[in-house]
Amino acid sequence: MSISVRTGRKRAAAAVLAAALLAGGAVGCGSEKSDEAGEDISPAAAVKKAADKTEDLTSFTFRMKGTVPEDGRVRADAAMSTKPLAMSMKMTAPDQGPEKVEMRFVGGAVYLGGGKEAAKEMDGKSWIKFDAKTMGKGGGKSAGGSVSSQAENNPADQSTLLTGSKDLKKVGSETVGGVETTRYTGTVTLDRMRELGKNEDAAAKKRHAKSIKQYEDMGIEKLTMDLWVDGEDHTKQFRARGKGDKGPLDMTITFLDYNKPVHVEAPPKNLVMDIAKEMKGLQS
Template sequence: MSISVRRGRRRTAAVAMAALLLAGGAVGCGSEKSDEAGDDMSPVAAVKKAAKKTEDLTSFTFRMRGSVPEDGRVRADATMSTKPLAMQMKMSAPDQGPEKIEIRYVDGAAYIGAGEMAAKEMDGKSWLKFDAKAMEKQAGKGAGSSVSAQADNNPADQSSLMTGSKDLKKVGSETVEGVETTRYTGTVSLDRLRKLTEDKGGDAATKKRREKSIKQYEDMGLKKLTMDMWVDGEDHTKQFRARGKGDKGALNMTITFLDYNKPVHVEAPPKDKVMDLGQEMKGLEG
């Protein structure tokens, strides 16, 4: 496989993992405190309650539509399990090229499938394998690091983000995918989120994950986020939207949840169809 093809596939993988990061990081939005008043919950209390339910999810099916800084438009449909971590996503990044790719994460490895067109340039192999730890040792930041970041990303890890907003409010009732929901919205700066995390970060592991989530937004060149959350009648997050503008471009991503807590079964691609990118990089070093 030529160096240019390798670079192209790694670029595609990076776009995919940036999108996946948002899926994993933006589901739960809660707070350490609530200001619940009787049966009529405040926006903070309602969002916190939805976040608590998110923490109990073991799997979900979701759809992503929008754009991310530098990489442009992203469309994805996925099913993901958190215990154990497994994921299957089909996506496209039209501004990066016409290819439609599939991502699978299973048994600690990520596989990027780009179809038969890629196979013509990869000795008949239509899948690239990323071993997160090996990639980080050999390449530092990049596609491998993105895989690793997602593997360590639980849907409830950013549970404090939305209620870091000083202007969190209830917008009203809206129908999403045929389901009646209540929409909440708010804005918050990443500086404020970082300060809240440092002041009230909880245990060390939770604090570390939250700091990582904030840094990933900062790496996109963002300083401020506008968030919208749609909560259904069972207090589940039905839809979430994150928007922001920075020196690297605009973020505008909507994640819609279609199902919860259903069995997820993901299989690794056939070995004879897989090219191990870690081994390829060792060859380049040689």
């Protein structure tokens, strides 16, 4: 398989993964709903309450559509498990090429599959394997390490970033995918995100820092976020928009299910090209 084809397929996957992490699995906002005492709670309190629910998420499925800086349009259907950590995603990135790409993250490795078209260029092998441990050695930023690093993030962590919004407000009621929801909108800057991160525990700081890094890499300093929240304080749909130095971010994620079993398996070994081994062969 040529280096250009490998790079294009890796970039397509990275674009969708980055979007998942950036616009990710917010578990939402319940502004102006009633608490147990029957009293309305503020938008900020509702966002905090819903953000706390992310701790209960062990898996989720979602659909995403939009654009990301530099890589353009992306579409994907995905399922993710947090315990154990695994993800399966089928994606297209029309501005990077017509190929459909499947990504699987399992056992600490990322597998990218292009089906029969990829097999024609890789001596019958239809999957490329990126191993973070081996690809990260030797200094520099490896393609495999970059994709794996993105896959290892939990997109649900993104919901905590909205707690930093100072202008959160209710827009109104809307139906999304047959579900009655309430829509909310707000803006938040990276400076505000960094400020809030100072008060978190070590594990939360690490997750928070990874989320912020994604925006920094795109040159985005301010985000506009919209959430469509169902009656159980779960986000049914989430949209994130921002202007980066490499182009605009505008990604919408629609959640399909929560806490249902997600099983991800590595592709058969005879169909996999291991990039780490290929690179080692080239060096020798």
